[in-house]
Amino acid sequence: MPIEDFRLKTVTFGVNCAPYLAIRTLHQLAEDCQSEYPLAKSILLHETYIDDILSGGHDIQSTLNAMTQVTEALKPAGFPLRKMSANHPEILEPIHDSDLLDVDFLKFQDASSTKTLGIQWNALTDTFTYAYDPLLAAHSCTKRQILSAVAKLFDPAGWLTPIMILAKMLLQQLWMEGTDWDENIKPGALQKWNAFYVNLPKIENIKIPRWVQYTPDKPIQLHGFSDASEKAFCACVYLSR
Structure with missing residues (x-):
């Protein structure tokens, strides 16, 4: 039989x-x-992450036009949009029930x-929130367990950086102390970790408005600030009207 x-x-x-092929296909489309x-x-090109599209508009009609164009552009390529949601009922009205995230959305x-990229978005309040399962303080912990716990909180926008930097500084300390992955961390480091982790569920109280006015x-004006110390550096940008 000949080789084919x-x-x-x-x-x-x-x-x-x-992931590359999926994104490259969308870019070609x-x-x-x-x-x-x-x-x-x-x-x-600019508002898509893998198979999620995060977009919007400054008025209802422009948003409907954009949604229609994206839907029609993806349809011939075999990419029908599913689990669609919005923060205004007029945008959801032309969408078939089977394509909605929930038929009771906004009701x-x-x-x-x-959930979008690990962040909760409530359309009724139009705010972003975080959720994290609480964990009781432990009498022992390894570097591997700490890294696993920190990695569970996906924060691509960096809104929790002022909080998460404490955990990253602790990991840096463990590396400098030469702690192995499955070795119990020292009492001083364990005390820091327990103090950080038992308070972590309080991030559920954080509510960030999606619209920045x-x-x-x-x-508008953008004002940027930065600073550094021996342990970390930071930067923030303020939007001023």
Whole structure:
């Protein structure tokens, strides 16, 4: 039997190159549809993370136009949008029930929350929140367990950096002390970790508004500050109207 070559024309998930191929496919689709769906191109290129699209507009009509263009651009490529949500009922109205995250979205408090990149977003209050399972103080702990606990809190926006920097400084201390991965940390370090971790669930009280009071027709100013110490450095940017 002669040798034949076969070419796989679909993205195989679970392999190392899958995230790149998925994003590269969307970028190519954005280029192909730019003449017919210009709004979709910008969203697919700049407001997409793997298979999540986070976008919006400054008025209802522009948001509906963008949503329609993205939906139509993805449909021929075999990427129908699912689990859609919004913070205004007029945006959800034209969406079929089967494509909604929840048919009771914006009707009840407990049905109006969704998780995006590890962050909870409640559409009714239009705020971001965090959730973390509490853990009782331990009599012993390893460096591996600390790193695992810190990694569970995904914070891509960096809003919790003033809090999480304490845990990262502790990990830095463990490295400098030469603590092995599965070795119990020293009593001083354990005391610092327990003090940090038992208070970590309090981040559930943090509520960050999604809208920063910005509108395109009003000028704004950005004010940046930075500082450093022997243990860490930080930077923050304030938006001023």
